[in-house]
Amino acid sequence: MFAKNPYLHLLISPQHLWRSMSLGAKSLWLHKLRSLLTALGVVFGVASVVAMLAIGEGASHEAQEQIRKLGSQNIILESVKPTDSSGPVGQSRSFVIEYGLNSKDIKQILQTIPGISIVVPSRIISEVLWVEEKNLEGSIIGALTIYPQMRNRTLIAGRFFNDLEQDNRSPVCVINQSAASRLFPLSTPTGKTIRVRGTYYRVIGVIEDEGQRATTESVSQGGGKSGGSGSLAQMIIPFATLMDNFGDTFFRFRSGSFDAEKVEFHEAIIRVGKVEDVVSRAEAVKHLLGRNHPREDYRVTVPIELLRQAERTKRIFSIVLGSIAAISLLVGGIGIMNIMLASVTERTREIGIRRALGAKQSDIVLQFLIETVLLAGAGGVLGVIMGLGIPLAISHFAGVTTVIKAWAPALAFSVSVFTGIAFGIYPAMRAAKMNPVEALRHE
Amino acid sequence: MAEPIIELRDIRKTYRMGDMESHVLQGISLSIHPGEYVCMMGPSGCGKSTMLNVLGCLDQPTSGQYFLGGLDVSKLNDDDLSQARCRNLGFIFQSYNLIQQLSVIENIQLPLYYKGVPESESRAIAENLAEQVGLSHRLYHKPNELSGGQQQRVAIARALSNDPLVILADEATGNLDSKSGNEILNIFDELNRAGKTMVFVTHDERMVQRCSRVIRLQDGLLDRDEPGARFAAASSSVAITDDSLLPTQDVC
Ligand SMILES: Nc1ncnc2c1ncn2[C@@H]1O[C@H](COP(=O)(O)OP(=O)(O)O)[C@@H](O)[C@H]1O
Numbered sequence: 001m002f003a004k005n006p007y008l009h010l011l012i013s014p015q016h017l018w019r020s021m022s023l024g025a026k027s028l029w030l031h032k033l034r035s036l037l038t039a040l041g042v043v044f045g046v047a048s049v050v051a052m053l054a055i056g057e058g059a060s061h062e063a064q065e066q067i068r069k070l071g072s073q074n075i076i077l078e079s080v081k082p083t084d085s086s087g088p089v090g091q092s093r094s095f096v097i098e099y100g101l102n103s104k105d106i107k108q109i110l111q112t113i114p115g116i117s118i119v120v121p122s123r124i125i126s127e128v129l130w131v132e133e134k135n136l137e138g139s140i141i142g143a144l145t146i147y148p149q150m151r152n153r154t155l156i157a158g159r160f161f162n163d164l165e166q167d168n169r170s171p172v173c174v175i176n177q178s179a180a181s182r183l184f185p186l187s188t189p190t191g192k193t194i195r196v197r198g199t200y201y202r203v204i205g206v207i208e209d210e211g212q213r214a215t216t217e218s219v220s221q222g223g224g225k226s227g228g229s230g231s232l233a234q235m236i237i238p239f240a241t242l243m244d245n246f247g248d249t250f251f252r253f254r255s256g257s258f259d260a261e262k263v264e265f266h267e268a269i270i271r272v273g274k275v276e277d278v279v280s281r282a283e284a285v286k287h288l289l290g291r292n293h294p295r296e297d298y299r300v301t302v303p304i305e306l307l308r309q310a311e312r313t314k315r316i317f318s319i320v321l322g323s324i325a326a327i328s329l330l331v332g333g334i335g336i337m338n339i340m341l342a343s344v345t346e347r348t349r350e351i352g353i354r355r356a357l358g359a360k361q362s363d364i365v366l367q368f369l370i371e372t373v374l375l376a377g378a379g380g381v382l383g384v385i386m387g388l389g390i391p392l393a394i395s396h397f398a399g400v401t402t403v404i405k406a407w408a409p410a411l412a413f414s415v416s417v418f419t420g421i422a423f424g425i426y427p428a429m430r431a432a433k434m435n436p437v438e439a440l441r442h443e
Numbered sequence: 444m445a446e447p448i449i450e451l452r453d454i455r456k457t458y459r460m461g462d463m464e465s466h467v468l469q470g471i472s473l474s475i476h477p478g479e480y481v482c483m484m485g486p487s488g489c490g491k492s493t494m495l496n497v498l499g500c501l502d503q504p505t506s507g508q509y510f511l512g513g514l515d516v517s518k519l520n521d522d523d524l525s526q527a528r529c530r531n532l533g534f535i536f537q538s539y540n541l542i543q544q545l546s547v548i549e550n551i552q553l554p555l556y557y558k559g560v561p562e563s564e565s566r567a568i569a570e571n572l573a574e575q576v577g578l579s580h581r582l583y584h585k586p587n588e589l590s591g592g593q594q595q596r597v598a599i600a601r602a603l604s605n606d607p608l609v610i611l612a613d614e615a616t617g618n619l620d621s622k623s624g625n626e627i628l629n630i631f632d633e634l635n636r637a638g639k640t641m642v643f644v645t646h647d648e649r650m651v652q653r654c655s656r657v658i659r660l661q662d663g664l665l666d667r668d669e670p671g672a673r674f675a676a677a678s679s680s681v682a683i684t685d686d687s688l689l690p691t692q693d694v695c
Pocket residue numbers: 458459460465467485486487488489490491492493494
């Protein structure tokens with residue numbers, strides 16, 4: 001009569017499980033406040049994990065996106081005004097400060113360093129851009145036709161200038177989005193003209209804003225590269241046109257005094273043939289420039305190194321986050337275990353009754369385990385909801401990019417359920433191991 | 444005579460507390476046959492509850508053999524004892540022992556739940572039993588919304604739900620006033636007439652009047668084993684009218 005055990009299949013039958021779950025939910029519902037307070041530990045643990053993952057993922061996504069725009073095969077050289085150049089230095093006694101990259105550097109790089117396909121220099125100057133009565137401080141970039149490909153910048157409207165326009169030194173320009181939106185807020189910019197120092201340039205295209213070099217330590221000359229819509233206005237014109245119209249010396253007023261700088265190239269982008277060569281070629285470039293420019297009036301940026309740096313940072317961030325998550329779920333789990341142990345003691349008599357009516361130890365284990373898992377799982381669901389709401393709110397109110405990966409809430413929820421099992425098993429076993437006779441006598 | 448439902452052979456139960464040994468049951472042998480209505484009596488501390496726990500497969504004897512429905516349960520493991528309880532035994536307690544967070548119907552269904560009876564079937568059984576004990580109109584009430592007599596009737600329905608071989612009760616009427624106690628006793632009479640086998644620990648003289656056999660324990664031993672009052676004085680007026688057997692309909 002007792003030989004075969006009909007329970008084994010019942011334990012896993014969906015109907016039995018469903019009934020056990022609804023009974024478990026009922027017991028939890030009986031102590032609503034206590035259940036809620038118990039689950040709160042898991043709620044906040046899961047919420048913080050999901051929210052922090054979304055924020056961290058968003059931050060690193062933004063950084064990586066910006067770096068990627070700089071081009072993983074590129075080495076970016078920039079001219080930097082030397083810090084000790086305020087007074088006349090060495091041979092230079094004129095008020096014109098001369099510094100930065102020059103055609104000699106470019107030539108040497110191309111001749112001595114192998115595996116470098118092209119070097120695209122550009123000049124950048126600060127000027128006031130005029131559209132009728134409207135004006136805007138911005139930078140004018142003298143570039144070559146290859147510029148958009150080199151900088152991974154896509155055109156949003158119109159086109160970039162071509163070789164013909166470059167050779168003809170045509171007065172055409174491509175402006176970036178932030179210049180377009182501020183100079184032509186209500187109309188399409190293509191076909192309109194922009195006036196700079198009395199010369200009119202026809203707008204032939206609009207290019208997306210530049211990926212910000214957020215990870216470089218300082219800001220290049222030309223000024224504030226602040227985030228988002230505050231991007232600096234840019235006007236890109238053929239290199240030769242710029243040389244024709246502005247010469248190689250750049251004058252400006254600075255705090256009352258007249259000041260002039262002579263810079264041949266403000267920027268040069270070196271394209272390396274193979275990605276794996278980038279780092280070693282960058283070393284060679286640094287070495288070469290180090291010899292040519294003892295004043296260190298240049299800066300070398302290697303996007304792929306920045307990318308690797310960002311990835312390392314992200315990994316560290318993930319480890320820290322993982323630890324915080326583990327600790328908070330541990331705390332939540334201990335909270336649950338504490339309450340479940342109290343609940344087991346409080347329900348000793350109930351356990352005795354159930355045992356008398358035929359519940360096996362495994363039935364009691366299942367009952368209590370279901371309760372803790374329901375508790376932890378409900379906490380997990382609430383936590384995921386909260387954890388999804390927080391980054392959305394942050395994105396909405398603070399304008400910070402957050403990225404919610406589908407696996408993050410799924411993982412956080414599974415971990416909360418696992419926490420329920422891990423911390424529920426001991427109280428459940430304790431309940432099941434009670435002697436039925438003594439449990440029934442319990443007051 | 445038919446096979447006994449319960450057969451005890453030299454059952455002993457000894458509790459050890461440190462060096463102290465207390466021999467609570469000191470060799471009890473007896474048989475209980477189908478349809479018997481047994482009252483177990485004796486002074487406090489003589490081992491009645493211990494005996495009932497052994498009969499109820501809640502506790503194992505220290506030695507001796509116990510056959511329940513022909514099967515030796517004195518050597519079963521915990522899981523098999525649980526199974527024996529949910530298939531063959533029905534329990535009624537002095538303090539009702541209903542589960543507070545479950546409704547009347549759910550309490551009645553509980554043994555069937557552990558027995559693995561499908562919900563629809565178990566529900567039909569439970570509704571039928573609730574009707575028999577006069578609680579059809581209280582199916583969704585919680586135990587604490589019922590009077591003591593009503594709660595004990597739920598407990599009876601629960602004890603019957605798995606159609607057990609034996610119903611065991613420890614002081615089933617002990618907590619009840621005489622009116623609800625009588626109602627419960629009437630239900631027991633009717634159950635016994637329907638052929639149920641019952642073993643009740645009691646101090647209630649009214650129950651002794653109605654039962655078929657009285658077992659008296661003294662210091663862990665069987666002291667006396669005699670027919671109940673209704674058999675001892677067969678001619679006397681123990682005759683019960685059919686009306687009084689029916690559970691009185693609840694009015695509150
Ligand atoms: N778990 C136990 N450990 C030790 N002694 C016990 C235990 N359970 C019962 N006893 C003892 O066994 C004796 C009989 O108890 P019990 O069966 O409850 O008596 P009754 O129900 O007849 O009043 C008592 O002396 C009691 O102290």
